[in-house]
């Protein structure tokens with residue numbers, strides 16, 4: 001699905017592994033390691049929540065984009081891609097969230 005901008009971003013992020021941190025923010029994150037990337041995901045998640053409680057759709061969109069970008073970097077650092085998440089979401093298709101929750105207890 002190379003036409004999808006999200007897939008293109010995911011592929012670009014994964015291609016940054018091992019790149020020069022001086023020329024790429026993504027490469028910098030990979031060089032800093034999993035804990036730093038995970039912290040960034042947490043920060044961006046909090047910023048997304050704060051934006052959601054406000055009344056600025058553009059701010060929320062921007063924070064959501066930051067969150068998704070950092071989440072893709074975290075997945076890539078763990079050797080995973082957007083396709084892995086897509087597969088998991090597809091597996092869940094047709095099962096209501098309530099049924100899934102009940103199946104866990």
Ligand SMILES: N=c1c2ncn([C@@H]3O[C@H](COP(=O)(O)OP(=O)(O)OP(=O)(O)O)[C@@H](O)[C@H]3O)c2ncn1[C@@H]1O[C@H](COP(=O)(O)O)[C@@H](O)[C@H]1O
Pocket residue numbers: 012013016023024025026027043065066069
């Ligand atoms: N989509 C993004 C993207 N979203 C957010 N960010 C960066 O994430 C950071 C957000 O962090 P903060 O708002 O917390 O700001 P900050 O204080 O500067 O961040 P830190 O110093 O804490 O890391 C900013 O530096 C943004 O530039 C992104 N950096 C890169 N991309 C895309 O990733 C691709 C590869 O980028 P490079 O690896 O830099 O070439 C490109 O297509 C970019 O468009």
